[in-house]
Every structure is written in C-alpha cells, then in structure tokens.
Amino acid sequence: MSNEEDPVSADITVTSVEIPELTEEEQRDRLHLERRVERAFFEAGKALTELRDRRLYRSTHKTFEEYCRDRFAHSRQQSNYLIAAAGVYENLTTIGCQNVANENLTTIGCQILPTSERQVRPMTKLEPQEQQEVWLRAVEVAGGKVPTGRIVKDVVQRIMERTKVPNTYQIGEVCQILVKENSELRGKGGCWGIVSQANEFSCTVRMWDGEYAIGLQHLKSYNYLPAECEQMRVICDRINQVYSSGLEESVQKFLESLGKLNRAYLTDLEEKVLSLLESEITHKEAWG
Template identity: 60%
Template sequence: MAKPPSKRKKAISASSSDDTPPNNLTQEENPATATITVTAVEVPELTEQEISDRLHLERKVERAFFEAGKALAQLRDRRLYRSTHRTFEEYCRDRFGYTHRRVNYLIAGSVVFDNIVTGTNCSQNEEVDETGTNCSQNGEVDEMGTNCSQNEEVDEMRTNCSQNEEVDKTRPNLSRILPTNEGQVRPLAKLEPQQQVKVWQRAVQEAGGKVPSARIVTDVVQKIMERTRIPNTYQLGEVCQILAKDNPELRGKGGCWAIVSVVNNFSCSVRVWDGEYAVGLQHLKSYDYLPSECEQMQVICDRISRVYSRGLEESVQKFLESLGKLNRAYLTALEEKLLKVLESEIRD
C-alpha cells in the first residue's frame, strides 16, 4: 500500500544538561530542567510527483515566455511553492527574480500567445487541421501549434519560431509568424481573442512578414482605434492616474489612482477613495494594469472607501489617503494588516 504524504511538524525543544534537579525539586517543578515543545501549523509536504513536476516547471520558466507563463500559472494554481515559501510572490522573487507584475505579464502573455496560435490556425483554410500542422511541415504538432515530437518537451517548434524572426523565408505564412517575447503581445492583452489575432496578423504584414516589434504592434492597435473613431479608449474598471495639472477641481488628487466607472466621449467618471469625479481625458493616464490587477484595485478601493467614510481620526484618514496614491496594484503585508485592523474597528 502506498504511504500517504507526510506532513511537516516544526518543534522547538530546550532542556537542561543536568539530570538531577537541584534543591530536591521534581523536574516538573524545576523550570531549569523543564522541556518546552512548540508545535507549528502542519503543512502537507510535496509528494514525489509534485517535486518532479515543480522541477520540470521551473525549467520551463527559464525558457520561452509562453512556456514560462504556462509554467508559472501551474506553480501558482497547484501551490507547488508551499514546501519552501509562504506566498507565490515570495517564491517567484527568490527563485526567478521576478516581480509580481512581471509574473502577471508572463501569465497573461501566454494566454494571448495561445489565442494567436489557435485563431491564426483557424483562419488558414488551406493549411489547417485539428493538430495545427500549418505550424510545422516536418513534425507532429498539437492544437497549440507546438512540435510535440512524441515526448514531454513541447517547445521545439516554438523555440524554432523564437530563434528565427522569419520562419519560412521562401514562403511567408501568417500562421508561422509567432511572438518571440512578452512585450510584443502586451498591447493585445486588453483586446478580445478575435481582435488579438487580427491585430497580430496586421502587425506581421506591417513588419514585412517578419516578427513585429512591440512598437509595431502598439502602432497597429492605435491605428485601429483611430480608424473606428473612438475618442475615448479607456475601459470600465481600468485603473488610471489623475493628473491634476491646473485643474482646481482636482486639487489634492494629483498622483492618485482612480478606477473608471463611466466612459463618456471626451471624459470619464472615476472612483477614488473619497468619492466619484468627472475627469477630462487630458487629466488621466492609464497605469496599463492587467485585468486581474484592475480587479484587485477595485477591491482595495471599496475597502478604503468603507473605512474612510466613517470619519475616523485625522491620522487614520491620512493613512488611507496615502493608500490612494499607491503606484502598484497590491498592498504590502504591513499595509494589509493595518487596513484589516481599521476594518475590524468599524465593524465593532
């Protein structure tokens, strides 16, 4: 019968080296010889399979960006970091030197990459089948456009794509031109999957049938927006920075982050910690946060607003206002702890 996974139990033991209690005291009565044991919270150890999977995924993180994003998502979702680190953010910083935002960009970039591969394959009527053979004329390919070669290593075809800006010089094919770094797909993250495919194909054409740079992709996105005559490109839920400039109505709000709640033709209604304001487009600057980061900021905004509206001491209000000027999409451990304390105060 297979032995179930063990659990770690941390204990601290301290005792005296003298076996004879002085002054005729029993061991229980004598603190010098008493043994103290402190048991920590039990954490399930990684199984042998999980250890193997973690090492395999860590190797993938150090390769192409789309493989890194997929591997990081698995490491996060399966909590394969738990044997060495308390949080996923700490693990990524210590193991790979990645910031919280860098990890989010890689994960989002891998999703965009798959959308481009899948969508481009489906648009190529003459060279498409269910296994994505249009991405390889000399090997077996899975539906993600990856050269499997009948083994676990699924990156051979994609690695070829990343090492060659022009996959087939004699016969350019949009389905063969794939992104080679995360920056090239970052401008596409906020678009719908179908739009991502169209913008990428257009960018490939702009680059002369080669892998387009991030600048070219960004230019194509902007051209499409101009062509559709959308004066306001902000989206509901997007996080922006307020640029007060010479606007007296925004006094005290310069540098604060705000969440777009209403999109008008040439202005937006935005939420900050103490209310809602109508702000012209010239007074807003997007933080270009990922959708997941925007959702995090909405939750933080709601929490700060609830506490701020209770009119606590001035020092507390100043602390909440400082949270309203953060240039990151998360709270530190200390900020989170302080905010929870304040939330408990208003519930009592």
C-alpha cells in the same frame, strides 16, 4: 632577389574546407531546438500561471510576489507580463492550424507566432479577437516575418484610434473591475476600485492592494453618489495603509473580501476587524 624569395610573387595555397550538410536527424533537432527557444517565454508564462493558480509556492512563501522575487528575481510586473503574454500566445495559435499539435505552432511551422514577450505586450489589454487582428496585420506589415514589438505597438495604436471611445470616467469615481478574459486581471473580477487618473484608453485605478492601469472595456461604474464615493475613498485609503505583501494569508483574504464589496459601507464586524488591524500596524510601527 629571386622569385622564390620574392613574397609578392610567392604562390599561396588555400585549402577549401567542405562543410557537410545537415542530416535529416540534425535538421529535425535544429527545428526542435529553435522551437524551444521561440516558445521559451510562453512556457515560462504557462509555468508561472500554474505555480500561482495552484499556490505551489505556499510551502516556502506567503505570497506569489515574494516567491517570484526570491526564486526567479522577478518583480510582480515581470511575472504578470509573462503570464499575460502566454495567454496572448495561446490565443494566437487559434487563428489557424487548429488541428496541428501545439509544438508545431511556431514561426517555422504552419503560421508565424511571437518569439518574445515584448512582441505581445502591446496586445495584452485587447480582446482575443482584436489580438488576432493586430497580429495578422503586424505580420503583414513586417513582410511576412515575425514583427518587432514596435510594429505591433503601432498597429495596436491604429486600431485603438479606429475604435476610440471617449473616456467618461471621473477622478474619484468608484468602478467595478470586469476581467473579460484578460489574464492580467485574474483574481480581480468583481473588485472595486477608485479612479485616480483618467487616460485616453484606460484609467489608473486604486484597489485594495495597489494601483493598476485598466482598459475602459474592463471598467463599469457603480454610479455612486458623491458622498458614497468619498466613503469608498476613505475605506480604500485605510485598506492600503494596512496592506502589505508580507501579511498572513488570512489577513490578506480579509482585505481582499473588502476589496470586493458591492456596497458603499462596512458592516459593524468589518469595521471592528479593520480597526483592529490598523491598531496592530500602528503598534508595530511605534515599536519599530
């Protein structure tokens, strides 16, 4: 076999392909698009907040929860996560670079910021100053890069341990909800709830429209007597049995007003209206 026919000795020609460098315009476009990707969860949270606060869903849906489910396939929890994350993100932009336009506050701008909702989820229950402290520490642990959600969660846990306050709340105790800049509790300020579970750093609280896990810093006991706590438990049970996301807005507003009582009883009028609603619900259930 000749050399020309021998595949082992045959010459192989490799043509190199030169990849052109990005132009200045392309580099700017890349940075701009990367920033949009990084801020996607923040923009979604801001948009959801405005849709909710301005009630822009009212022409097609009775409640924000129904609207998010139908329009975005979001559960209420998922929407709340995004709304809360947007609040944390906005707070973190105030750590530094206050004079820089918001669109430049990214991981490739003058400071490192979150790029996903899961990275900030562990911080949503913290005070604004604590959020900033956690994030700076998490970035440091991550070696100056965007930290993972796991790193952030670990840092939060360490700070919570450092500032641990004993949970003195008792099951059945009636508490007032204190919002304190926690966007997840928006609309719940002044509401009362009944402690159904006491955890290490939070309590599970039953309110007029469901159960919520609330940090200790967002609770304040009414110091009701045991008999008064029992009265409020009965009222809470009655409201929960009547409440559903599909109720007319006027009915929801009435139930919400009961959820903000600062007394351990119903007036005669409140009792009559609630009894009427209970009767209506029972009648509908009986007739399917």
